[in-house]
Amino acid sequence: xxxxxxxxxxxxxxxxxxxxxxxxxxxxxxxxxxxxxxxxxxxxxxxxxxxxxxxxxxxxxxxxxxxxxxxxxxxxxxxxxxxxxxxxxxxxxxxxxxxxxxxxxxxxxxxxxxxxxxxxxxxxxxxxxxxxxxxxxxxxxxxxxxxxxxxxxxxxxxxxxxxxxxxxxxxxxxxxxxxxxxxxxxxxxxxxxxxxxxxxxxxxxxxxxxxxxxxxxxxxxxxxxxxxxxxxxxxxxxxxxxxxxxxxxxxxxxxxxxxxxxxxxxxxxxxxxxxxxxxxxxxxxxxxxxxxxxxxxxxxxxxxxxxxxxxxxxxxxxxxxxxxxxxxxxxxxxxxxxxxxxxxxxxxxxxxxxxxxxxxxxxxxxxxxxxxxxxxxxxxxxxxxxxxxxxxxxxxxxxxxxxxxxxxxxxxxxxxxxxxxxxxxxxxxxxxxxxxxxxxxxxxxxxxxxxx
Numbered sequence: 001x002x003x004x005x006x007x008x009x010x011x012x013x014x015x016x017x018x019x020x021x022x023x024x025x026x027x028x029x030x031x032x033x034x035x036x037x038x039x040x041x042x043x044x045x046x047x048x049x050x051x052x053x054x055x056x057x058x059x060x061x062x063x064x065x066x067x068x069x070x071x072x073x074x075x076x077x078x079x080x081x082x083x084x085x086x087x088x089x090x091x092x093x094x095x096x097x098x099x100x101x102x103x104x105x106x107x108x109x110x111x112x113x114x115x116x117x118x119x120x121x122x123x124x125x126x127x128x129x130x131x132x133x134x135x136x137x138x139x140x141x142x143x144x145x146x147x148x149x150x151x152x153x154x155x156x157x158x159x160x161x162x163x164x165x166x167x168x169x170x171x172x173x174x175x176x177x178x179x180x181x182x183x184x185x186x187x188x189x190x191x192x193x194x195x196x197x198x199x200x201x202x203x204x205x206x207x208x209x210x211x212x213x214x215x216x217x218x219x220x221x222x223x224x225x226x227x228x229x230x231x232x233x234x235x236x237x238x239x240x241x242x243x244x245x246x247x248x249x250x251x252x253x254x255x256x257x258x259x260x261x262x263x264x265x266x267x268x269x270x271x272x273x274x275x276x277x278x279x280x281x282x283x284x285x286x287x288x289x290x291x292x293x294x295x296x297x298x299x300x301x302x303x304x305x306x307x308x309x310x311x312x313x314x315x316x317x318x319x320x321x322x323x324x325x326x327x328x329x330x331x332x333x334x335x336x337x338x339x340x341x342x343x344x345x346x347x348x349x350x351x352x353x354x355x356x357x358x359x360x361x362x363x364x365x366x367x368x369x370x371x372x373x374x375x376x377x378x379x380x381x382x383x384x385x386x387x388x389x390x391x392x393x394x395x396x397x398x399x400x401x402x403x404x405x406x407x408x409x410x411x412x413x414x415x416x417x418x419x420x421x422x423x424x425x426x427x428x429x430x431x432x433x434x435x436x437x438x439x440x441x442x443x444x445x446x447x448x449x450x451x452x
Contacts, residue, residue, distance in 0.1 A: 033291025053176035
């Protein structure tokens with residue numbers, strides 16, 4: 001069924017495939033304008049962050065690194081261990097509701113401005129393709145008429161560049177997980193010495209190359225999960241890139257509407273869609289069609305905004321909503337999650353401790369006739385300074401604690417398993433023992449097992 005203002009012969013919802021299943025390659029024309037310039041600035045900033053952050057350090061500590069080998073995560077030089085996994089709840093809540101809020105508030109701006117797929121394709125891959133093979137018109141004719149030997153060499157060179165970019169990006173991704181100095185040593189050494197990392201980086205490189213060379217906009221249309229559930233996040237009041245059919249139709253130079261049917265908006269679209277056919281799943285809201293249409297309108301002496309950010313309600317009902325409940329709900333949940341995370345982080349302990357009983361015997365009998373229980377205190381220093389980890393027994397005159405490692409300060413950002421032995425005279429053993437860390441005042445109540 002066609003929407004109001006949509007032509008009766010509107011094409012099906014697969015603009016890059018024929019009914020017979022043949023791929024229609026998209027060659028978007030280059031466009032400039034205020035929206036494209038803003039996207040370019042944001043993209044270059046994101047590219048710089050991606051290239052610099054994994055290699056950057058402050059006071060010898062990484063800005064961002066997930067060190068899988070040592071089960072640690074550094075975020076702006078702050079250390080998080082496996083014992084801090086509860087913070088992942090706030091992270092996922094923030095990411096999820098942040099995306100929900102942005103989509104409900106401004107549509108798919110994430111896809112058009114921030115998504116790595118869009119950033120890499122629009123600002124790395126397509127400029128290189130234009131530099132090597134020429135403008136969109138030349139590449140389209142090349143695809144229709146076949147390749148000459150010179151054009152074939154150009155294409156081979158292009159794919160070589162694509163693979164080198166993919167290899168660089170994959171190694172840069174590895175730097176988020178491995179210390180840069182170690183990664184540089186691994187890259188210059190024998191790959192068999194670090195086969196897992198080599199296999200992972202190679203697989204990522206080939207996946208990225210396949211994406212850059214073949215998949216491209218098909219990822220957004222068929223593989224991206226965000227494109228699938230965006231429909232439940234959009235409503236009649238959600239702004240999206242829209243064509244104002246009331247003003248533009250009937251189309252044509254002499255038809256009376258503002259749209260002269262130049263198809264400039266279609267030629268610049270990286271998804272190959274015609275936005276005049278209504279909101280479509282393939283639209284990533286990159287605003288290229290808005291810049292293109294505004295240029296045409298200005299050249300014709302007409303008001304820009306024939307294609308613009310507008311809600312369904314605004315286009316079809318003429319009313320612009322000022323109060324919208326959905327973004328407010330998502331925003332409130334996002335703010336609440338942030339406040340909870342800040343509160344949780346502010347009460348974070350300098351030394352986190354995980355206590356387990358040593359494997360082996362339930363209890364031991366010493367030559368002196370005393371009964372011992374062995375525990376393992378896994379201590380993690382989350383600060384940049386050594387921490388005193390001395391332990392003491394509370395309200396226990398008969399018992400004693402043996403912990404040689406407790407007399408040595410725990411180094412900064414280090415995790416150390418520390419054996420602790422509790423000893424009590426036979427016949428005078430308690431059911432439980434309370435231990436305190438002197439520096440922090442943290443206490444643990446541990447069961448003490450003894451023979452009957």
